[in-house]
Amino acid sequence: MKKLSVIGCGAWGMALAVHLAGLGHGVTVWAHSEEAAAELKKQRSMPAAFPGVEFPEYIRYTNSYETAVTGMDLIVFAVASPFTRKTAEAVRPFLADGQRIVIVTKGIEEETLMTQTEILREVLPECRIAALSGPTHAEEVIRRMPTAIVAASKDTELAEYVQDIFMAPYFRVYTSDDELGVELGGSLKNVIALASGMIDGMGDAFGDNMKAAMMTRGIHEMRGLATKMGAKEETLSGLSGIGDLIVTCMSMHSRNHRAGILIGQGKSCDEAMKEVGQVVEGYYSARSALGLARKYGASLPITEEVNRILFEGKSPRDAVVDLMLREKKPEMQFI
């Protein structure tokens, strides 16, 4: 049994805390406010995210950074991406050299264009860092529905350590040394999921053909950018690439997909974000993806149109027309 902490009490943080506690590990969850910690301790549930699910009583909750991270075998970072840097800065004084951390957050920081592990490595250079990513909706993981995921780190011993800790008969963990490819897959697919949701939201005018085209051309542009940045091409064909793209574009559990549907139905971007009510990572990653495309000379036509819809008020219908009317070209061009 290991001593573990989960930093962040959103849907994903809590699903993983329940999973790890169920495997017999001692789990402490850090909540971003005292009220949230007290509420979780009292209610032992999150009815909005997980109706009918009761959390084990032996999970501990705290709002103290020191209590959350001191003496832990592994720390699981699970705050939404806009909070990763400031949370890492806040825990830094309490971390031992060589502390093992795995981050499960997906997203690219807008100002720096850094992935989540790059942020942690910059803020916590003395720690060992891995990422855990894949097609893994919290709503299914918390109910022990079979799921597969990838533990990625340049530190292969750490990737295997994470694999050992999370592995269960209903939770299969693979390892990868392509941390960048795994993280880019998990972040860039959220932008494509917004686009795919918009196709669904526009109703009868666009059908399954257009959605299949959007997903396929989406993985094509994700792969194009990721390989230019130094990721392995095959990683984008794996669980954290095409696997996560499929689940995010097809599932109503995906908040990016749901936000896309609302925008496709004619809601403004602000209205859609409010109605979804949780952090829509694709909204943040859309601009960052464009920044990366410019930096590395990659072509991201779908991501460009999503940016025009989100930030310039372009209609999703006009965006699809413009994508269809782009210059003629062969299907496979970048490799």
Ligand SMILES: NC(=O)c1ccc[n+]([C@@H]2O[C@H](COP(=O)([O-])OP(=O)(O)OC[C@H]3O[C@@H](n4cnc5c(N)ncnc54)[C@H](O)[C@@H]3O)[C@@H](O)[C@H]2O)c1
């Ligand atoms: N929900 C899923 O099924 C799922 C699956 C895989 C990965 N993820 C990723 O995990 C990350 C978290 O997702 P989630 O579903 O738990 O999101 P959520 O919206 O349910 O939770 C948001 C998180 O941000 C934290 N937070 C809120 N305000 C904060 C503040 N002021 N300071 C610090 N932290 C604060 C909360 O503690 C919470 O952990 C995202 O990057 C998401 O893409 C989610």
